[in-house]
Amino acid sequence: MDGFWCEYRWVLAQMRAPELADRLQLRSLAVTGLLVCRDGIVLGRRNPNSLYLPGFWQGVPAGSVEARSDKDPIDLRAQLLAELGEEIGLTDAVTLTGPLLACEHDTTHIVDLGFRIDTDLPFEAIRDAWQKKANDEYDQLECHSLDRIDLISPQVLPTTRAMLERLAQ
Known part of the structure; x- marks a missing residue:
């Protein structure tokens, strides 16, 4: 995979005005996790103030790939673990698998x-960590039984929906 660093304001402009995609030709790279705990799959509802799809459910954590240091190569797993700490408050006791798939969003590109993220922790411990330490990326967390993922809200981000479908196979 090849790419280049650009100013985030370019990405933001394309998110706010999708018609700019033809001119800017940006394909911003992001990582998304599907956190599977002892009790099921953990989803977070995007903050109502989010720029992109507020109120939609997504796998946790998620975030744009960014340079943590100009000299270091991109480490997608480290990026995802950093997001997990920032958004959910978990920093260990997890195993990552993947990437399992790539998914391009229709309007934002x-x-x-x-990635799949597995932990032996119960959902209650994850929710407690989120409430104590995490940022406001999500206004709610839910846990869904692995055998009932067909009942998850239709308001789910595309990558999360694709990962749920893959998990159901």
């Missing part, structure tokens, strides 16, 4: 790389 963000390319999400989807």
Whole structure:
């Protein structure tokens, strides 16, 4: 995969005005996790103030790939673990698998790389960590039984929906 760093304001402009995609030709890279705990799959509802699809459910964590240091190569797993700490408050006790898939969002042209994240923790411990330490990326967390993922809200981000479908196979 090849790419280049650009100013985030270019990505933001394309998110706010999708018609700029033909001119800017940006495919912003992001990582998304599907956190599977002892009790099921953890989803977060995007903050109502989010720029992109507020109120939609998504796998946790998620975030744009960014340079943590100009000299370091991109480490997608480290990026995802950093997002997990920032958004959910978990920093260990997890195993990452993937990326399992890549999914391009229709209007923003963000390319999400989807990873599975497994933990033996119960959902209650994850929710407690989120409430104590995490940022406000999500206004709610839910846990869904693995055998009932067909009942998850239709308001789910594309990458999360694709990962859920893959998990159901």
